[in-house]
Amino acid sequence: MSETEPGPGSVTVGGLILANPLWLAPLAGVTTAPAREFFSRLGAGLTHTEMVSCAGLLQGNLKTQNMLNFLPKDKESGDFSDLLESPVVLQLFSGDADRMTRGAQAAVARLGPHRFAALGINMACPMPKVTRQGAGAALMKTPKTAFEMTRSLKRLGLPVWVKTRRLSEIPETLRFVDGLVEAGADNVCVHGRTPPQRYEGQADRQVVTWAAARFPGKISASGDVYAVEDIEEYLGMGCVGVMLARGALADPYLFPQALSALGYPIPLALKNPTREQRLEQLKRLGERARQFCGTRGAVVLIKRLMAGALKGTRGSRELRRRAGSTTDLNELLEVLKT
């Protein structure tokens, strides 16, 4: 949950005070407000929006603008807390520094200056539809633009977080990170795979270690985070935070379990949830997703997260089979009651 003063176990990082160093990585197509809320409740100390196009924001594209949305408070459950979500990084992409800055300004003007904890620049996405625009991982080939973008975004007054990847050569990677830090990046997340690797092969932890040693307090890690040991290794290497991506999808309860292993006080219902508690949390996710994106979007989101959320529980395969054949949210919620 968002904090304004350091609490026990909190980390001051990237210009922010966060409850812990375990964060939900940006996951396009997944990290909408209800999913962020779900992971925040499991303990994620920070989350990201989906990947938001600055060109889309400037053109007033409705789909893009909707990616900025948050959920209203949960009146039904009587939960009126303002802090349903942990701090959120607004993840932006553009191949042009001026467009990036104007897009960020438009987003901040739309939601107010306090909605997002930081402005994030995607310098990692290897997908052609993004790199073709000179954005995402393509920015690693145009460092001048990448640094100018960072400098320019920094002038807006919010912390700037950059997520990038390993380049083929380690010294080149470190020089790139160096330039980002010099340009004012408050946090640089390094994913130890090169853009051509996309999500294949093993993530290189060595390059992340070197970056963390060279820029103490500034580097967070992404890549092959599936178990408590992976998290402990990255933190032990000097990273200030670790981003959970496919590992969080495969098992959302990795958040509370890892936090508990790191010494954070975690309720048993999260650390070692019963099948009923897991089903209850999925049901709540479905109901919140319905409020956010309607029944179809809610069904897609539950189906995306249910295998991981029910992993290892009695009858989960059968439940997934039954859920798989339904496209109706009420029916799906009924299935989850059983």
Ligand SMILES: Cc1cc2nc3c(=O)[nH]c(=O)nc-3n(C[C@H](O)[C@H](O)[C@H](O)COP(=O)(O)O)c2cc1C
């Ligand atoms: C479905 C999916 C969507 C992703 N979307 C983004 C994104 O929007 N921005 C980004 O920087 N990385 C994105 N990534 C990459 C992850 O944030 C992470 O860096 C990558 O999966 C490596 O971590 P892992 O090996 O622990 O999964 C995405 C990955 C997946 C699997």
